[in-house]
Every structure is written in structure tokens, then in C-alpha cells.
Amino acid sequence: MHTKIEVKHQMDRKKLALLVGIRRTLVKHFAPDTAYPGTQSSIPSAGHCAIVAAIAALEIGAGLASTSVQGVRHWINRVSDGNLFWDVDLTGDQFGLPEIQFAEAGKLYPEVRDESMTALKPETLQRALKLAQRAGLRDVIPPLMAMLRSKQDLEEIVQA
Numbered sequence: 001m002h003t004k005i006e007v008k009h010q011m012d013r014k015k016l017a018l019l020v021g022i023r024r025t026l027v028k029h030f031a032p033d034t035a036y037p038g039t040q041s042s043i044p045s046a047g048h049c050a051i052v053a054a055i056a057a058l059e060i061g062a063g064l065a066s067t068s069v070q071g072v073r074h075w076i077n078r079v080s081d082g083n084l085f086w087d088v089d090l091t092g093d094q095f096g097l098p099e100i101q102f103a104e105a106g107k108l109y110p111e112v113r114d115e116s117m118t119a120l121k122p123e124t125l126q127r128a129l130k131l132a133q134r135a136g137l138r139d140v141i142p143p144l145m146a147m148l149r150s151k152q153d154l155e156e157i158v159q160a
Helices: 011-028 047-060 122-135 141-159
Strands: 006-007 061-068 074-080 087-089 099-106 114-115
Touching: 011 074, 011 099, 047 061, 047 074, 047 122, 047 141, 087 122, 099 141, 122 141
Parallel strands: 006 099
Antiparallel strands: 061 074, 061 114, 074 087, 087 099
């Protein structure tokens, strides 16, 4: 499978290779049950942006960010290469854009805001966990499980 990448600036090749590898690994395991509920599209990455960004963040130590693309909330990664911060979109193809695209932070999409893993809902973490398990990404499974458990414990406290 050929990955279409749009290069707007130069980024650390090692980090870029890791991100391309994550996308290539995950795309084989995208399915309706890991997509955002209600997503209907023939494009495999549709509805997977938040969980792909979360998995990539855990795999390479990247940050999370969100923006709006074509009126839809969209999650991407914010990656440091030691010199600059980069915004990296691993699921742009769901909007008719290149699969993987990146640019210096703030230049890929307008109005990008930093996010944190704590912003992810339990449902999102469950889908991320399912995708990571299917893809065999063993390093991200324990932190996803811990975050999910923590969110569920918090919900129980709030409901009590």
C-alpha cells in the first residue's frame, strides 16, 4: 500500500518514519467498531482521528491537538523534533486530503488548539484500546487501560 504524504517543510526523518509506520500499522485494522459512533464512510480512516492521534501520542511521546476540518472536529498530533513543533495529521484522507500531512505548528490548519489525553472520553479510549490490541501495539495498551480505568472510576464517583 502506497502512503500519500504531503510535505510542506522538513521534519525529523526518524520521527516522520515512526509516524508513517504507525499509520501503516493501524490502517489495516480500521473498522466500523473502532470509528466514531455513527460514522458512515467508505474511507477507512473516517472517524478514527482521535484514537489514531492518541495511539501515536503514546507511541512516540507526541502531544494532542484539535481543529476543525470541513466543519468537523478533528484530532491531530503536535510533535517536537527538538527544534520546532510540528502539527501532524495521520487521518487527513477522510477529508480528501493526503493521508499524512504535516507542517510547523499552527500552519497545517487554522485555529489548532492543544489538547491532553484527559480530554478523551471513555468511549474514545475504549476504541483506541481495541484498535491498539488488534494492531498488536503492546506498548500503548497498558497506558490506555490505565486511562480508561481512571475515567471509569471518576464516572462512578460522579454518579454516586
